[in-house]
Amino acid sequence: MIETIRAAFVIGRRDFTAIIFSKAFFFFLLGPMFPLLVGGAAGLLGGQVARDIDRPVIGVTMSADDSRQLLAARATLAAQVGERRLPEMRQLSQSTSAATPEKLLDDKTNGLAAILGGTLDKPVLTGTRGPIESYKGEIAMLSAFAKNADAMTLPSVETRLVQSSAGNEKQQRLATAQATQVLLFMLTMLLAGMVLSNLVEEKANKIIEILAAAVPMDAVFLGKLFAMLAMAFVGITVWATVGFGIASLAGSALPSLPTPAVGWPIFVLLGVVYFTMAYLILGSLFLGIGAMAATVREVQTLSMPVTMAQLINFFLAMYTVTKMGEPIELFACLFPFTSPFAMVARAAQDATLWPHLLAVAWQALFVLIILRVGVYLFRRNVMKSGSAGRIKETSGKKLFGLVKMPG
Amino acid sequence: MHAIEARGLVKQFDGFRAVDGIDLNVPVGSIYGILGPNGAGKTTTIRMLLGIIDPDEGTRTLLGSDRPLSQSKLVGYLPEERGLYQSMRAADTIAFMGALRGMPLKAAEQRGRELMEEAGLGYAADRQIRQLSKGMAQTVQLLGTIVHDPKLIVLDEPFSGLDALNQAKLERMIRAQADRGVTIIFSTHVIAHAERLCERIAIIAKGKVSFDGLVSTARDRLRPQVHLETETADGPWRKALPDDVRHEGNWWHFTLPDSGVEPLLTALIGGKAGIRSLSIERPGLHDAFVAIAGEDTAAEMDAPTAEELI
Numbered sequence: 001m002i003e004t005i006r007a008a009f010v011i012g013r014r015d016f017t018a019i020i021f022s023k024a025f026f027f028f029l030l031g032p033m034f035p036l037l038v039g040g041a042a043g044l045l046g047g048q049v050a051r052d053i054d055r056p057v058i059g060v061t062m063s064a065d066d067s068r069q070l071l072a073a074r075a076t077l078a079a080q081v082g083e084r085r086l087p088e089m090r091q092l093s094q095s096t097s098a099a100t101p102e103k104l105l106d107d108k109t110n111g112l113a114a115i116l117g118g119t120l121d122k123p124v125l126t127g128t129r130g131p132i133e134s135y136k137g138e139i140a141m142l143s144a145f146a147k148n149a150d151a152m153t154l155p156s157v158e159t160r161l162v163q164s165s166a167g168n169e170k171q172q173r174l175a176t177a178q179a180t181q182v183l184l185f186m187l188t189m190l191l192a193g194m195v196l197s198n199l200v201e202e203k204a205n206k207i208i209e210i211l212a213a214a215v216p217m218d219a220v221f222l223g224k225l226f227a228m229l230a231m232a233f234v235g236i237t238v239w240a241t242v243g244f245g246i247a248s249l250a251g252s253a254l255p256s257l258p259t260p261a262v263g264w265p266i267f268v269l270l271g272v273v274y275f276t277m278a279y280l281i282l283g284s285l286f287l288g289i290g291a292m293a294a295t296v297r298e299v300q301t302l303s304m305p306v307t308m309a310q311l312i313n314f315f316l317a318m319y320t321v322t323k324m325g326e327p328i329e330l331f332a333c334l335f336p337f338t339s340p341f342a343m344v345a346r347a348a349q350d351a352t353l354w355p356h357l358l359a360v361a362w363q364a365l366f367v368l369i370i371l372r373v374g375v376y377l378f379r380r381n382v383m384k385s386g387s388a389g390r391i392k393e394t395s396g397k398k399l400f401g402l403v404k405m406p407g
Numbered sequence: 408m409h410a411i412e413a414r415g416l417v418k419q420f421d422g423f424r425a426v427d428g429i430d431l432n433v434p435v436g437s438i439y440g441i442l443g444p445n446g447a448g449k450t451t452t453i454r455m456l457l458g459i460i461d462p463d464e465g466t467r468t469l470l471g472s473d474r475p476l477s478q479s480k481l482v483g484y485l486p487e488e489r490g491l492y493q494s495m496r497a498a499d500t501i502a503f504m505g506a507l508r509g510m511p512l513k514a515a516e517q518r519g520r521e522l523m524e525e526a527g528l529g530y531a532a533d534r535q536i537r538q539l540s541k542g543m544a545q546t547v548q549l550l551g552t553i554v555h556d557p558k559l560i561v562l563d564e565p566f567s568g569l570d571a572l573n574q575a576k577l578e579r580m581i582r583a584q585a586d587r588g589v590t591i592i593f594s595t596h597v598i599a600h601a602e603r604l605c606e607r608i609a610i611i612a613k614g615k616v617s618f619d620g621l622v623s624t625a626r627d628r629l630r631p632q633v634h635l636e637t638e639t640a641d642g643p644w645r646k647a648l649p650d651d652v653r654h655e656g657n658w659w660h661f662t663l664p665d666s667g668v669e670p671l672l673t674a675l676i677g678g679k680a681g682i683r684s685l686s687i688e689r690p691g692l693h694d695a696f697v698a699i700a701g702e703d704t705a706a707e708m709d710a711p712t713a714e715e716l717i
Contacts, residue, residue, distance in 0.1 A: 014492075209486040209490065210490065379460070
């Protein structure tokens, strides 16, 4: 075991320095900038487009008095709740109002979404199903307010801010849980996928033969996995530093997340631990899968289904955020590929700490199992060690001296 | 005491029996050659001996252990298919190979630089592997094989791809290591290398060992060849020549009879053959190989590899 760890360290150190001191690593560090830039640009464009789109207008054909009162009521309420929360309205001229609502709606020059006729006591809204369903409630409210405008005064509301309330604490922690899950998933997806191609160089250059003759293959896999993990932490440290710098400059312009149930220090620690476990679980799987690939092209072909499988896991974990304590949430906590994501969400919502110890131990055991199976398959299928279709004595050795492996 | 013992090693790939019940005994301190044509099972045998792959059947011990990888710190291995990290510096490469075999990295790097100086490559220690010529890169890999002072060195087709100058350097290096008491095993399909270097050989063909023993024993399997030139073409002395004699003018070529040299000389002199010249030649390893492994296998040995053709 000690020899395996020593050898893994030798291999990990070589891989780590080879990556860190390569020119490509600089571009790797720049990697997250591109989705942020694209996302920011898309958001700005989307907002502009939303603002530029004409809002649907309701044509008002009530009597002149009713129309005037209705529009005045709308203006008063819009000042309180916001212009965009109430439908746009336009009083139509007497001559125009003489036409039937159907005709007015057919006339493209009017550009009307619905026609409001009748009286304030009995408004009639004519239009297609969409606008009618959307505005029925607002029209009723506006009509009632217009009718009693003189009697109704809107009192000014005195506001008092508190840090939290029992009612919305759960909702807020849910936001923390979801945000952390997304962050964890993004980082894992961004970084763990790189492990897929990790053994291609060794196989292409025939270095694998030298490694296999010198150290146990478990050490090769472990070393490579931890080198990539260390590289991931270097990347995250750089990105986090830049992120904090931007946050400091932006000040209160950035939204702040509610305090998680376990408190921020422990939550951050658990976040790091669960990222590590998520990375190791997915990384060990990818390493095993990638080790079977003979060329970079094969690795690229494999990356699509692997990414899709990651997404399914993520969606499952996301779905269970609101289902604390339910069987599906417990399943997500136990299923190794969703466990880190589900458990970090749990930490945001539940202050109990002992389940995290169990979860981390279980996840670590699963990493060892995946690695061992990956090594076994690599030796059998790539190194051509062991005969096919027969359980061999040598393959039944213990998993890192802990668990008896099947053949 | 044997550095390597193998009993009944068998390895199949997709139903093909690449190694079919091989027994080997490699004495400590010997230079041991594994001879056989390409595809005979030499590399597969070596990979099993080193623990890179497990045999389907049979047992092997390496430096006294039946778990070869547990002895890896005492073993140096140069695989047939050479491979190095192209972006790594030469000195770092040797250090890395030493560290893999248990050396502290600093000590391995220092020793690596010393070895490069001794090999006349000190100036290239800080160059990346991709900046070295093929021969230099092979030397770097070879130095990485011996940097940790192993007790056993296994070289799979070490002469393949080397020019004559580098082949001679490699032979000198092998002898130098052997002089230090290191056991050396190398595989080759070139009999001349084995003949020059080895005390013991194993001849492998079609996954089986045809011969395992001293080179001299292999050669002793054939009788010496006599080449005789006489003044007379006929006479009573002709009766002393064996049936397999070949006659070219006054030259006579034949296998030395079981009775030995003395009766032959007595008959030639007594029969007034008029001996102009007489030489008795011990058979070479190539002849022994042909006799042991057969003409077909010998022909395969002589066939150049794709690398040699290029």
